[in-house]
Amino acid sequence: xxRQLDLFVPGVVFLDxxxxxxxxxxxxxTEVRASGMGSCPGGVANLAVAAGRLGLRTGLGTALSTxxxxxxxxxxxxxxxxxxxxxxxxxxxxxxxxxxSLAYDRDRSMITHGHPLPTDDEGLVNGLPAARAAAVSxxxxxxxxxxxxxxxxxxxxxxxxxxETDQWDFDALSVLPDCHAFLPNAVEAMRYTRTxxxxxxxxxLAGLVPIVVVTDGGDGALAIDSATGEVATVxxxxxxxxxxxxxxDVFTAGFIAGTLGGWPLADRxxxxxxxxxxxxxxxxxxxxxxxxxxxxxxxxxTLRAAEAxxxxxxxxxxxxxxxxxxDVIPPGKRNAVHRATATIARLSDAHxxx
Numbered sequence: 001x002x003r004q005l006d007l008f009v010p011g012v013v014f015l016d017x018x019x020x021x022x023x024x025x026x027x028x029x030t031e032v033r034a035s036g037m038g039s040c041p042g043g044v045a046n047l048a049v050a051a052g053r054l055g056l057r058t059g060l061g062t063a064l065s066t067x068x069x070x071x072x073x074x075x076x077x078x079x080x081x082x083x084x085x086x087x088x089x090x091x092x093x094x095x096x097x098x099x100x101s102l103a104y105d106r107d108r109s110m111i112t113h114g115h116p117l118p119t120d121d122e123g124l125v126n127g128l129p130a131a132r133a134a135a136v137s138x139x140x141x142x143x144x145x146x147x148x149x150x151x152x153x154x155x156x157x158x159x160x161x162x163x164e165t166d167q168w169d170f171d172a173l174s175v176l177p178d179c180h181a182f183l184p185n186a187v188e189a190m191r192y193t194r195t196x197x198x199x200x201x202x203x204x205l206a207g208l209v210p211i212v213v214v215t216d217g218g219d220g221a222l223a224i225d226s227a228t229g230e231v232a233t234v235x236x237x238x239x240x241x242x243x244x245x246x247x248x249d250v251f252t253a254g255f256i257a258g259t260l261g262g263w264p265l266a267d268r269x270x271x272x273x274x275x276x277x278x279x280x281x282x283x284x285x286x287x288x289x290x291x292x293x294x295x296x297x298x299x300x301x302t303l304r305a306a307e308a309x310x311x312x313x314x315x316x317x318x319x320x321x322x323x324x325x326x327d328v329i330p331p332g333k334r335n336a337v338h339r340a341t342a343t344i345a346r347l348s349d350a351h352x353x354x
Contacts, residue, residue: 003057005084007256008131008154009048010061010124010142012117013077014097015069016042018245018287022104034102040287041073042099046246047135049081050253050275050289055330056260059084061125063117069096081286087126091118101245108245122148130154133256136179137161139172147178155180157256158209159248160188168192173208181211181259183252189214198222211259213269215251215276223269230265237277237318244280250289251276258328267324274298274322292329299325 021035041049044062052058060083064070073096077083097114119125123142131154136146138160150156156179160172168191176182182205184192189201198214202222205212213223220236254275258268275290278298282288290298299322306319 005059005129005131006056006133006260007048007051007058008061008087008129008134008149009044009051009058010087010134010145011044011137012097012114013041013045013060013062013064013073014043014099014112014114015073016040016099016101016245016286018101018103018108020103022102025102025104025109038287039072041077042246042286043097044135044137045073045077045083046249046286046289047253048077048083049286050246050250050279051256052081052083053289053291054253054257054275055292056253056257057084059087059129059131061087061127061129063089063091063094063125065094065096066090066092067096069098084129087124087129089118089126094118103245117142128152132260133157133180135159135252135256136175138175139163143175146175150178150180155259157181157183157252157259159183159252160192162188163191168194176205176208179209181213181255182209183213183215183248183255185248186214186216211265213255213272215248220273221251221269223265225265228265232266232269234266234269234273234321237274238314239277239281241280246286246288247276247280250279253289261328263324263328267328270321271325271328295325296329299329 016039018038019034022032024032026032044060048058048060060077064074078085095115099110099112102109117125119142122144124145128145128149133155134149135157136143138158146156158176158179170192173192186198189198189205190196193201193204195201195204198216199222202212202214202224206224206226210227211225213221215221218236220234223232251272254272255268258271278290278294279288302315302318305315309315
């Protein structure tokens with residue numbers, strides 16, 4: 001690769017097909033109509049796209065089929081979103097993984113079809129590129145590259161998925177000593193640590209990895225940096241949530257961006273909360289990830305609301321909490337890089353507001 005990546009993300013990319021505006025879910029032998037539909041790369045692409053929209057030079061380590069679905073994902077990721085695919089491969093005769101998501105009543109149901117990702121012994125598709133940071137999902141195979149990346153100076157940011165076996169075996173977290181940060185949600189953190197509160201889980205995990213962030217949905221997040229002694233409890237940003245798909249990935253992208261920018265821990269967590277909150281106001285995974293233009297728009301609206309109300313109002317509190325934003329929004333980005341619309345039928349809709 002010509003230049004070092006800011007972030008490397010290995011894993012499976014799905015074609016996500018999202019149906020929205022459903023009045024009810026279909027029952028056996030019935031048909032329902034959706035008022036809206038979107039198609040976009042999903043899976044690990046959610047994190048990659050979210051990071052790319054925040055200005056990080058992001059690379060994916062994945063396989064993309066040469067079928068129509070894979071071609072669409074390749075065009076969106078490489079051409080529209082500017083994701084580096086040098087560590088990925090195109091494959092003939094391999095069916096693209098597909099997820100159909102039915103957004104209904106502020107939640108979603110999903111149907112997925114896919115085949116195992118063809119990887120080497122370390123869990124990579126086409127080598128390990130030089131990167132300032134990398135993301136890994138624990139609890140399965142495909143983590144053999146983590147120790148080598150850590151030795152090479154890459155900061156590893158780990159999350160973990162739901163344990164369908166309900167065993168919550170602590171051995172699934174065995175690579176945490178090679179990681180820089182661990183970002184589970186509250187339920188996952190409590191299950192793995194056998195604790196009853198997010199704060200107790202945070203304390204128990206703090207000895208395993210330098211930085212732990214426990215996310216708790218609309219209630220915000222807790223974080224501790226054992227190296228610096230920083231502790232942060234940051235409330236969520238109140239929004240009208242429509243679809244939580246990909247919100248955890250957007251949170252992680254925001255936290256990585258703040259970490260690479262050298263921000264204080266509380267500001268990193270607050271920013272991650274903000275971008276995740278902005279994402280759940282829209283449908284879809286990578287479709288909903290905000291860009292700096294969206295963030296700048298939110299900040300200006302928040303300032304106007306705070307000025308129109310009492311300083312101790314909720315708007316005034318938000319303005320104080322995010323007073324660091326003018327210093328981190330990149331110059332020239334305040335009116336650019338908004339969410340994109342992507343559909344198989346109309347790729348020309350790129351970078352239009354949904």
